[in-house]
Structure formats: structure tokens, C-alpha cells
Amino acid sequence: MTRTRKVEIALMSLAWLSLGAAFLGVVDTPRNYCGELPTPTGEAVVEAGLAIAFVATLVPVSIESFRGSGVRTTLAWLVIGALTFAVLAGLGVLEAHRTASWGCG
Numbered sequence: 216m217t218r219t220r221k222v223e224i225a226l227m228s229l230a231w232l233s234l235g236a237a238f239l240g241v242v243d244t245p246r247n248y249c250g251e252l253p254t255p256t257g258e259a260v261v262e263a264g265l266a267i268a269f270v271a272t273l274v275p276v277s278i279e280s281f282r283g284s285g286v287r288t289t290l291a292w293l294v295i296g297a298l299t300f301a302v303l304a305g306l307g308v309l310e311a312h313r314t315a316s317w318g319c320g
Contacts, residue, residue: 219282223275227295230271234302237264241310248317261310265303272299 240260248255276296279289 219278223278223292226271226275227299230268230299233264233268233271234299234306235264237261237268237306237310240264241306241313244310244313246313246316248314258310258314261306265307265310268299268303272296272303 237260240257243255243257244261245255245257273296276292279292282289
């Protein structure tokens, strides 16, 4: 296994760990929250987890797409990347739904 492949796998693992942390942050985000208070920890974890997951997915998929790999390998990385981006988008929508009820009143 080449060093590039090990880096790609490590970054994809980091992406899925970040998505797991973001999911826990979504679960921990309060439903009724007044925006004048400090940002809840769950919200900060979600935002950081989604950002890290996005970058950690984009890099290995881009490397594999532009590298001279076989069609199966490139297609497999694109499918894994698409699945990761779908989960990332789903968590973003879930977080937006949970914070839609925020208000002071």
C-alpha cells in the first residue's frame, strides 16, 4: 500500500469520525435556545465536525480522481465520497431543523 493511499484512508477515517462527532453535537443541541446566550457546545461541535469532514473528504477524492488510478479504484473513491457528502448534507439539514425553533420568547 502506497503512502498516498494510507493518507487517503486516514483522511476518510477522519471524515467519518468528524461526522460521528457532528451527529453527537446535533443530538446535544438544545431545541429551545435564546440566541443572546453563548453558543451551545453542541452547535460548535456540529459546525467544526461538518467543516473537518468536508475538507477531509474532498482531499482524498480529489487526489484519487486526478491520479492515474484504475477505473474501479477511482469509481470506488467517488462513491465513498458521494456517500460521505450525502451524510454531511443530511446532518446539516438536521441541525438546521433543530435550530429553527430558536428564539427569545
